[in-house]
Amino acid sequence: MTNPIIATEDPAKDIGKILKKIRFDRELTLDNVSMLTGVSKTMLGQIERGVSVPTISVLWKIAKGLQISLSSLLNEPTQQYQAVQILTDIQPVCDEDNKMLLYNIFPFNPLSGFEYFYIILKPGASHHSDAHRSATEEYVIVTEGTLTLQVEEQTFTLQAPAKINFRANVAHSYTNQTDKPVIFQNIMKY
Structure with a gap:
């Protein structure tokens, strides 16, 4: 029997860091990302600073606008052969x-x-x-x-x-x- 990893942290915790990295890697400003996603510049800034946790709808808009998967914003690790509840x-x-x-x-x-x-x-x-x-x-x-x-x-x-x-x-x-x-x-x- 394997011991599952217990999720103790909110997956939304790192969304801001991930979003900021994607934005910097693509050399986009907050204005650019706002135009691509339909999410306000203010909200994007709050997400990047970790002040605001985005809803599912906002995450979908960001993923769709940046043409990335929702998973890439959640930074979930993938591991083989691990039983998880x-x-x-x-x-x-x-x-x-x-x-x-x-x-x-x-x-x-x-x-x-x-x-x-x-x-x-x-x-x-x-x-x-x-x-x-x-x-x-x-x-x-x-x-x-x-x-x-x-x-x-x-x-x-x-x-x-x-x-x-x-x-x-x-x-x-x-x-x-x-x-x-x-x-x-x-x-x-x-």
């Missing part, structure tokens, strides 16, 4: 009202071309995602509850166990319209 060993990233918990299970790896998330939507939770890069596909597997997924003008009701995949180059949203949690896995293939 998702809900106790991995610290989730939450939305602004803590109704959406996103666990970065398998961070982006350029060799595999994907990243894998375990997501819990509490009752009443809703998350809107802007269009991703044109070549991105999402694979969603609902394992508990009923997820309402809207892709452009189409609405899908996915009652567990259910799955769907779609090109993520369009706006889409995930909603829990029930009084019980929804649990789903999301694979982002780049």
Whole structure:
């Protein structure tokens, strides 16, 4: 039996340092990054200084605007052959009202071309995602509850166990319209 690594630190702790490094490596100003991402210069500065912890929506905007994976902002280490308890060993990233918990299970790896998330939507939770890069596909597997997924003008009701995949180059949203949690896995293939 292996001993899992217990996550004791918030994965958002280093986002500012990582963002600043990416910005400096690309020789971008805060104004440049703001224009690329749609996130205000003030907010970006606060994130870089560690004064503000970005929400999932803000992280997606930054990742999309800089054309990087969400995982690259979270700086999650990848290790082979390690058993990990998702809900106790991995610290989730939450939305602004803590109704959406996103666990970065398998961070982006350029060799595999994907990243894998375990997501819990509490009752009443809703998350809107802007269009991703044109070549991105999402694979969603609902394992508990009923997820309402809207892709452009189409609405899908996915009652567990259910799955769907779609090109993520369009706006889409995930909603829990029930009084019980929804649990789903999301694979982002780049």
